[in-house]
Amino acid sequence: MNKKIAILTTDGFEEIELTSPKEAYEKAGFKVDIIGEKPGNIKAWAKTDWGKDYKVDKGVEQASTSDYDALVLPGGVINPDKLRINKDALAFIRQFFEAEKPVAAICHGSWPLIDAEVVKGKTMTSYQSIKNDLKNAGAKWIDEEVVQDGNLITSRNPGDLEAFNAKLIEVLK
Secondary structure, three states: OOOEEEEEOOOOEEOHHHHHHHHHHHHOOOEEEEEEOOOEEEEEEEOOEEEEEEEEOEEOOOOOHHHOOEEEEOOOOHHHHHHOOOHHHHHHHHHHHHOOOOEEEEHHHHHHHHHOOOOOOOEEOOOHHHHHHHHHOOOEEOOOOEEEEOOEEEEOOHHHHHHHHHHHHHHHO
């Protein structure tokens, strides 16, 4: 199948929101790269405390959307809050939308989409606490485990991971 997925994240991502999708996509036969703010390692947030370190495959400034078939944005609170002020990360996100490639965001992972200015007119879901942020940015927010609007796939929280992972696999196949 030779499909490649970029997971864009940085320190403070919700660990299960990276490990579960990565495992599911690799099991489906896709190549998955972790794209960070910079090369090196990033530290997970595991529910209530810091988790493990994960190796970054490429820094966002070295990554090219042409190398990937889809983009995944895990949540957590710290990670998306850092990415939403990183101009390289926002440009990377916008390029996926311009190329009409699938973008999947879970939990707080939709926050950077607001700053990338790609949510206006989109039907989405997210973690409850950023519902109004998305609505204020012009999205139509609904409370469902997985929502697809064109190439955008969103889910609410780790409890939705099975449906979230399955939807992107379905779209890429």
